[in-house]
Amino acid sequence: MLRVRGIIPGIHLSMADDSLPVGRSSREESDLVRRIRQGETERFAELIDRYQRHVSRIVGRRVPADRVRELVHEVFVKAYVNLAQFSDSVPFEHWLAGIAVRTCYDFWRARAREEVPVSALSDEHQGWIEQTLSSQSDRQFRDQTAKQEAAEVLEWALRQLSPENRAVLTLVHLDGYSVREAAQLLGWTLVNVKVRAYRARQAMRALLRHTLTESAHDAP
Amino acid sequence: MTHHDEKSLSELERALIDGYRSQSRVSHAVDVTQDVMRDIRRSASERSRWTPAAVLDQLVWRTATITAAVVLMAVVLTVGLWRPPNGESPALVAEELESVPFFGE
Numbered sequence: 001m002l003r004v005r006g007i008i009p010g011i012h013l014s015m016a017d018d019s020l021p022v023g024r025s026s027r028e029e030s031d032l033v034r035r036i037r038q039g040e041t042e043r044f045a046e047l048i049d050r051y052q053r054h055v056s057r058i059v060g061r062r063v064p065a066d067r068v069r070e071l072v073h074e075v076f077v078k079a080y081v082n083l084a085q086f087s088d089s090v091p092f093e094h095w096l097a098g099i100a101v102r103t104c105y106d107f108w109r110a111r112a113r114e115e116v117p118v119s120a121l122s123d124e125h126q127g128w129i130e131q132t133l134s135s136q137s138d139r140q141f142r143d144q145t146a147k148q149e150a151a152e153v154l155e156w157a158l159r160q161l162s163p164e165n166r167a168v169l170t171l172v173h174l175d176g177y178s179v180r181e182a183a184q185l186l187g188w189t190l191v192n193v194k195v196r197a198y199r200a201r202q203a204m205r206a207l208l209r210h211t212l213t214e215s216a217h218d219a220p
Numbered sequence: 221m222t223h224h225d226e227k228s229l230s231e232l233e234r235a236l237i238d239g240y241r242s243q244s245r246v247s248h249a250v251d252v253t254q255d256v257m258r259d260i261r262r263s264a265s266e267r268s269r270w271t272p273a274a275v276l277d278q279l280v281w282r283t284a285t286i287t288a289a290v291v292l293m294a295v296v297l298t299v300g301l302w303r304p305p306n307g308e309s310p311a312l313v314a315e316e317l318e319s320v321p322f323f324g325e
Contacts, residue, residue: 041261041264044257044260048252061240061243069252073252073255073256076256077259077260080256080260081263129232132231133232142238144235145235145238145242146239146242147239150236151239151240153236153239154239173237174237174240174241208232208233209225209229212228212229213225
């Protein structure tokens with residue numbers, strides 16, 4: 001299992017993804033891609049079967065559950081249309097992951113244009129924050145983080161970030177990709193990702209700080 | 221902000237990351253193979269309609285059809301102009317009329 005140290009000190013984020021097929025030779029894959037390009041269109045189904053779980057996991061972490069299927073579909077159609085641009089110098093799964101990440105980024109950019117207002121945190125979510133912070137043991141803490149409220153509070157915070165900050169924060173701070181990997185996936189420069197990653201985390205911390213201050217004022 | 225607040229902030233941040241990672245293990249089982257392949261086949265068939273060979277094929281057929289129509293029209297007009305009229309010509313009729321004396325002459 002490949003483990004990388006995340007930017008947040010003391011937290012190790014796993015990069016392992018068991019959805020990836022193990023032992024596939026890149027030569028075999030390159031050959032398959034070449035055959036599809038030459039007209040064996042039906043063989044693209046093999047690539048979909050092989051990678052749809054991987055793509056679903058990437059997309060599933062980034063968009064609402066009811067939109068996952070639609071975006072996974074879009075990712076594979078884009079991959080097929082742009083297959084001529086695929087170069088053997090990168091593994092197919094990385095190339096596909098880049099398309100998936102950028103498709104999700106486009107999804108949030110479109111959402112941002114719609115300007116959907118973000119509602120305030122509910123009492124249940126405030127309660128979850130208080131309970132999590134007052135956890136007496138690691139086990140209690142883990143139980144709290146496994147709750148649905150954890151995902152909901154995170155989603156609430158992410159929705160208040162710009163699509164760019166959201167994309168970078170998800171890749172670098174949550175998924176644990178390195179800045180270089182995130183830059184490759186997004187197709188941005190290294191400096192841009194580095195600066196964005198810092199700003200995105202600061203924005204997220206400012207939001208959470210504000211939430212903590214409010215909950216402290218509300219407490220009797 | 222106090223040290224206690226900063227600690228709370230870091231704890232909350234860690235809780236959210238842990239929560240994200242535990243939620244990420246939830247599998248989003250989708251099977252899009254059939255749908256994607258259907259779209260690909262449709263776009264491939266649309267594209268095949270516009271390959272150079274197909275365009276040339278269409279061009280040849282259209283040109284042949286138009287040429288055939290033009291030739292047909294030309295033949296019809298030519299035949300119509302050069303065909304001898306049915307019965308006598310107007311000049312002959314006039315000559316015959318002139319040679320016949322009027323009543324009383």
